[in-house]
Amino acid sequence: MDMVPPSSAPTLTDRELLPRLRAGEEQAFEAFARRFCDPMYYVARRLLRNEEDTRDVVQDAFLQAFRSLHKFEGRSELKTWLHRIVVNAALMKLRGRKNQPERSIDDWLPRFAADEHHLVEPACFDSRLEEMLQKRELRTAVLEAIDKLPAIYRTVVLLRDIEEVDTEETARLLDVGEGVVRTRLHRGRQALRTLLEPLFREGTHELP
């Protein structure tokens, strides 16, 4: 597949780009795709974790955006509008996937003794965790932990905490109630805490 050479044209603002897109200017479509292609790729990839599906979804989302541009009223930024299209397309792709056998999230939720104290004392996490994450192996381990979450929890964590979609919008996208979104988010985060504790427990890593 050919690559498109870098453009020498200055980047247009939304205000400049939008009328040209509505007028169907080819250069405007290219400028739009050039500007948002990479960021939207990363959005889709975080949700889908699979290269082939990611490429399909990003292409479909851009085609959908091109078709719907005449309906875009400019009340949000172009990037926000496109982000929603990409997230929606990725979620549809996820819905279409065959269900993988998954462990119950209960396996990773905190446990309590009869007196309601923690059954296992929660460990302190190392405060240098951002520095520690410079190591690729550790980031891979974090990605594996995210992938271990059952899909319904992983999706909500990614939408709320990473894509910063609000509760109401997340509920609408997933076609569930807001209470369900809150519960899944909290349980997803609790499970991540359990999975990540062995990696980030204080004293686990020596740093130079």
Added chain:
Amino acid sequence: MNCREFVEFLDRYLEADLPAGERSAFDEHIAECPACVHYLDGYRKSMQAVRKTLELEQLVSAAPRDLLAAILAAREKKATDL
């Protein structure tokens, strides 16, 4: 408030989504329970770790260089299909 309750409703405490009376129950529990202080700290740091990991992964892995061409080619194909 006991530890189970603290952990169960922690998300609301963090979102500042509680009436003052309930909020102070959390604050009191934190003042007397080091285990829950560690739990809360780990909960926050886990979120931070996930964000930082995804941010760094994006920096080190480039988007496919032919994706832009594929998008534009798909658009052209759709236009000629009509």
